[in-house]
Amino acid sequence: MTVAASVMAMAIAAPAFAAEPAPAADDSATTKEIVVTAQFRSQKLQDTPLSITAVNADLLKSRNQTDISQIAAQAPNVSLTPMGGAFGSSMAAYIRGIGQYDFNPAYEPGVGMYVDDVYYATLTGSVMDLLDLERVEVLRGPQGTLTGRNSIGGAIKLFSVKPNATNSGMVEAAYGARNRVDLRASANFALTDTVFMRVSGVYKRQDGYVNMVDYGCANPGNSLGITASAGSGKDCIVGKLGEKNYTGVRASIRYNPSDKFDWTIIGDYSYENRTNAAGVITSMNTAKTGGVDFTCGRFCTYANFYMAAGGQAGQSYSMPSNLTFSGWGVSSNATYSLSDDLKITSITAYRKYHQIFGTDDDYTPYSTIAGAGYNDLTFKFFSQELRVNGKIGSLGEWTLGGFYNDQTSVYFTRQDIRYIVPGVPALYLQFTGNDPIRANSKAAFGTVILHPMEGLTLTGGLRYTKEHKDYTFTRIRWDGGTLVDPFGVGALNGAVANYDGEKVDWRISADYRFSPNVMAYATVSTGFKGGGVTARPFTRTQATNGTFRPETLTAYEGGVKTDWLDRRLRLNASVFYNDYKNMQLPISDCSLLDGFAPGTDPFPCAAIQNAGDGKMYGFELEMSATPVPGLAIDGALSYIDGEWSRISSQVTSIKLTDPITSPNWKWSLGVQYDADMGSNGTLTPRLDLAHTGRQSLGRLAITAPLDYNPAMTLANARLTWKNPGKDLAISLEVSNLFDKYYTLPIRFAALYAFAGTGYSTVGRPREWAISVKKTF
Template structure:
């Protein structure tokens, strides 16, 4: 395979040089005048406006039109078309956010304790969170996905790369407007509208807004109601109805047991921009945006149940006359029995029970240790499954042309996020664990930079300042672990940095680039995690802090006017973090940040008079410091009273890698403890714990992107990415899988569109078909029962465009063949729970869209 790839790369390079030589005599650099070639895209990846094809960085730039025609609606959909990138709406435990990975490096956890490895920028304003990062593409011009590290120019947490979202600017010459309405599956109702007004020759304003609504594609079923409907009421024991309206009468029983839906959408958003250009060398842009998201939690399916759960779960199921088993697995990915509430009433005392007959050999259960003897806060709790998210911000950008070749740019911004969301760990009518979180952060950013261009040197120097204030107020309500705790966390990050990037042009066609950034980052954390029994409270203050210097060196050479080759080496870092979910004092701790050294070699070329574009890059990343969390368990100090913090017996945790341990009240004894199941906490009441260990590694791979307009009206595109992570911890004998969990090694896409002039309709009809491929995904390091095979999905869109009257009508479908696949898996068995959950993606969804421009 390697020989084949090398041969293919050599052939493509030879073709690029040959065609580029023709281009030197046949046509100048740039898009052909007939407007039938591939359009150039101007990017700001180097903090200066450059043609993407002349920028020596691996970039995927996606225009707003491309996103629309391929059926992509938000940043979470980008991984469909960006090679070696995985962006996904995270499962409900992590709230309304997006996991982000580029070239095998990234982050899924949205808590404020973990720093993301992918840096988001929205119109030059740094967005520091994965929470709330599922941006709708409102008034978008284009998105730049920059492979990392991007530590010298984008700085903070750009270890894996950066997402640069660039909005449209108001026009100072034309006034225009648009409206768009979409209907479709699951009662979809989307509306978008906007306008641009050129108030004067120097002042322009644009405003846009959207409203999106769609019912959830997964039904929440009333378990007792459904068992009656199925003719198996005995399986419900004495579990209550989720909704009392489903109570049957003498002559009627419920025919529809649906009590709610997950996986829907309910979003309102608006955006406004003012552009003032009082002189040819002065430009001021002011942006404001607001998003209110009330979308229900993602669809979540209970995949499997193994064993009866913990002692408290057994006592609860015995109390209701049921067993925690496959009866709670619907077998249909688009239905679930989640209640987001506790069926045990407030103040209920659950007595001891004999062994559960449903599980031969199971022990008798003692009196429940979660509800009994505690106040009315135990029992009857209800949590919302519809998050409440408000995300807004304002920013200003002033650009002053000091001379014809030197610009001074100042940027200031303020953003605020407020989120409340709840989560049901297992989506069953029995309570294993529920969480409720209220999270907020507001922050201010400022950046000042100067840049210049000349025939000999291009340069950028600047300073960056970031200061935030965040908080988390959370409830952990867990009969499974006998834990009821209230978290209150304040989080105050601060970042200061200076940077410089210089490109020297010593010879014609040759550029040499050097860059550096010095940064000083810290965050003060004040944490309390209080048990309602006042035993085992966890209170601490930590201040993770890092000062570092990142650098980049590179060179690029134009083999021809249309072909660029480049090579670079650069460092990157992710900031230190802390354990955001300690359940007792033994779990308090912070950990250092990550750091990498990355090498990249690539080429970019436009061939056949700009009718074929090929961009390719190969990379090798030395992941020198990689701090990972390892799932384990330890003694519940609150219940056992021993071991006290600092005195527990630490024994190796084989699945955790070097240094990972587990806290037990006594050393493991095979004669008395039975099978060596460390993760289950033999002989003690255990609670989950995350252990942080350094697991360095190497990442290598490539990306290839191609776009072609071989004949008039025909457009083709294709992309493929491959990245392989090699680390000692992935080769431990105790691991079931030797790959990173949650991301594929290969992704690919391809599309075809043909525009057909139809004179009888006074316009054109453009059918388009897109194919998206995701390679196999490992979902757990400890087991391979739930690995997801590779899968393909297809999107279809047919668009009618009438240029005379400026309107469009489009119809089509996403996931055309209704492929069942999962966005995420959560193998809770790895942390001591008896269940595995997964988040099914939507089945086929059709749509009809009408738009009008003015």
């Protein structure tokens, strides 16, 4: 690979200085150091032989970033997409093309999410506010020999500010477009000389930006005979999708009697009560809708979450068009140093959440074959991690650890999927589910880091994981009676699907510091995403035979980390090659699971199986510069491509010639300048640009060509004034500066073949806000 060769050549050609460089004339013009703990020891970012994007709290604020999904804009080859629609309050997380989009707790995330070293086991509830953070670390590539839970694609770690001995606080208020109100506050205080406490909270509220329009009101005398509803308001608008209504609080108490013992207990609570995501119809086939076009406009929908009478539905009804989520957790993180060379860390956590949301699966105001769902998901999670860190004199360091988690979900749902087989009695495809899903994972891991000679570091890691998952299916009538149907849905009632597996992963790495300013590294590592069971079977045999194995990855990576011009310029680069096996893909032919010859299964299919292999490769560049005092520039560029080497015949929606991942290109650029106005304080303008290449949306039909979201570039701007003491800041911010219209790269088109519609979530239009922040 020519890119890898040139990167390594640059590192080898660098002179090997023995002494630290002379300090820059002005420290304000040097790149700020960020200390990370990706290897469970405090290291400077430039000393860590991993591909990491690290962002501190100041940079998050200057970029207007307040929730985790926004971090992806500046992180190379990272995609974090709020899902909405049929997937509730969840987030699709991908790093280097590897991740997961389906919120169902039967499936494993491909990217590990951590808050204060506590693992978040599901995609639901992962669109978190960046409340009172110290920094964010985005680790690319398989994690596991150093991380509590195995993560095939990478890990995203959030670290909140620890309580300390200072008495301090902050209050911030913002008002903006569509009645946006943001309130944030934090307080830190010492209870005693050794006990400290920190409390923080956030409240966010904003009106939605996609109008829900009453079709009958807006189209009087329509051919469908739909009349205006009694609740129609001005301009026939009955509601707005895409609103915000979020509250979060966090409290932590820290006991730190000496440098040998440090114990922090954290509790948090979050609550959402808002309308569903801002969806609009983006694909329309009027031949399926009797010639009626149900598209409404760029920020408009006729969806009313309505279902006509039929089957068990004696009269028409509507699903909720809003979402509620409440979640809380407690954790304990204790570190005890037995000696200067031996340290023990224990992390214990318990989390629980409850989410309710409804779906309108076709986004039309009326359809006799459409689908809808009511979803009620509860989740409980316990985890325990124990690590021992030690040193081997000056030769090296080692880590031994164990991880255990136990989780239980109960997924209650009321489904109306009469669209699956049009023309049959609707009652056969209307059911209630109340499914418990239990899972646990046990792991032991270890890493040794050796320094055999000056400048050279060798790292080896090993991990053993054993996991279990079981899914019990409930399929009964809405009234609680026995569901008898010709498809086998009712026969699922009481069926249990089980998965048990174990896996060994490893990592070897070498890095060499050619000078204080140049370090190069090479790594080979493996990872996996746990196996599981098919969560949406249509027959009992699909459930019991639908267990799938882990998907696996062998990743090869090389990179350099460099500082130039007296640390005024930082350039980090990496290249990678992923060998991806047994990918867990949705199949459309369940013949083998149901015991039929291939292609002859009469039953619908929505199973997951190990149905593909492929290769991925690419590179990443990250830059930060302070060319003159006050001026700061940061940027990133990434590319990824690859190809399929195997696609199962059970998969009809993907062809071997299709892209295995997209987008290929991403880049970002941020520029800010602190203008010193003496006794009048400072004025800081900042501009951020983020470009995403075109992204595949898949096919609307098996014979149709691929659809793509077009490439787009978004811009955000911010102007901040601070008083001379820098304890008061007033900011004006504008997001989506050029008012770009775009949709997120997830399209819900499960009903396109039946109802002729597919819908997507619209990105937020241009928004402004003014904020005031006071620090005490």
